[in-house]
Amino acid sequence: MTLRTTARLGQDRAWDVASFAAPAMLLFASFILLPLLLAATATFTNHRLVSPEPTRFIGLDNYVRLLSVQTLSVEKETGSYPTWRETRQARPELAGYRPAFQLELGDTRYVLAARDPLFYRSLINTFLFAILVLPLQCGAALGLAILVNQKLRGRIFFRTVYFAPVVTSMVVASIVWSFLLNTDRGLINAILRVLLGNPELSPDWLGSPSLALPSIALMSAWQGAGFQMLVFLAGLQSIPHEQYEAATLMGANAWQRFVHVTLPGLRNTIIFVLVSTTLLAFGLFTQVDVMTLGGPLDSTSTVVYHAVRKGFEEQDIGYGSTITLVFFTIVLGVSLLQRRLGGNGGKT
Template identity: 50%
Template structure:
């Protein structure tokens, strides 16, 4: 009896400890312990190099993330015949009543019910970073999914060289993102970059020369295109696996019935890839919310915070500004958000599988 109680399946407890112990030790030291520390730090005011002056602050770091203040805009003042910008109006109100606006910075302005309001936040960069993160996901998820799907359909055909083509399509995935971002930084350079040189060759010397990474309206789109190019090879393999899992008999029966290529795509390929499409879309979305390296290498969050994302802002606050407590609160918020998104993915996959 004692011998059987000391066994774990077909292995003894000592054998399990020897085999699993190193992995569990690494997991505890590099995943579990840092996570617990981040949770604890998020309720304090700890600084990176001032750990001797720690105070318990409760939910202050969490309220700081979402704290907003809206005030009705004063009568429009003007300067040189032009109305003052909303940010200037906010600063004028703050100078007039500093106690009422302490800790708040200008975020945006809006009109509601015929009235104009100025909106401030305790951390406007955090809210802009959330908006930028969602914008990046909206740009990169359909682009990367469509590109990966097209590549999978192509390399799933029977032709010579398809194995080489699969390797070429997948090679950016195994290339360091830092290297990829640095190369694309050279390609998108305003004056000497390949992209603008191609535009000059096609449209002549008067061709538009966009500032791909310096224009707030183009920077996030440029990063999304680069990210979709770099990551599409991984989703291509998932789609390829799904395509090869569709029974060939269905296509043969469709040929006998005289179905066109488009009809086979609509009524056989897409239904057969239903769960694969959902998985790729949701997994790509989760990865998109973790955008950091591309922003850190290419734009540093600029221009004008147009590419600052949730992870980038939390890293900037936690390590560059040394506010570990507030950075931990933001990363914990990100963890909970991704957890809820993953649970939604699981429920959707279960519903599709019924």
């Protein structure tokens, strides 16, 4: 009797779990799994949004177009390097390739050429943005969390103020920062002129290839730090206060308590914040679309922006889907590696 009752309870519980999970699984299948399968299918076709030609199967042509690269070295001739056209004419295998990166060492120029060089420049820009925004945003979020975790008057007000940019539309925030970073009339340059006493000072924050991407990273860190602040704040409040008291009794100063109590207590929180922030950084699109349109000289073009431009502006859905799927694989690998390194970090 007991076994039969237990079995029935197990079946009822499984049915309850399935009933609760069904709506979520249906949404996941409709908005995640199905689009992913459709995109994967489109990568093997020449599908376009508007075209008189019917969609046809082209096999791996899109992948060959995206992943084909050539590395070569070019020597100086009569004091200067030959042009890319001259190099391509001398090497027939480079037909259809264009330089993505080049590096000069002595009298030799090393060139990475690709059929789609903008994809590789966009990939490098995406990783550079992640490298810039990760320490900036996560460091600011942790500092703010420690600050608003203190028992000070007005801490609720400051929590609200620091979180406010998160609920602001990214489009609105990007437009506002475009005005702030304006070369001639921007508030940031006006403040710098006053502080440095140089009325001629006018950095071109969004028009310089070396400043545009760091400027977007600064704006993105400002907009997103509030969310990570709340996550860190929850982690800080989960650390037993007795650990800080014990460390204080043992003579630990504030920095030692931070290193030996706070950071170990936030280990899982830090892993979550790093992984989530990395995923958000890899999805950079809105800021670029509003503030720079991928310029100047493609210095802010990202993989997502490149895929959207290929898929919708140029209406090449098949190739845009290929970019998306390859980038999804790269991001998945980076996330798994990050998670694995973070998981091993606490093992002795």
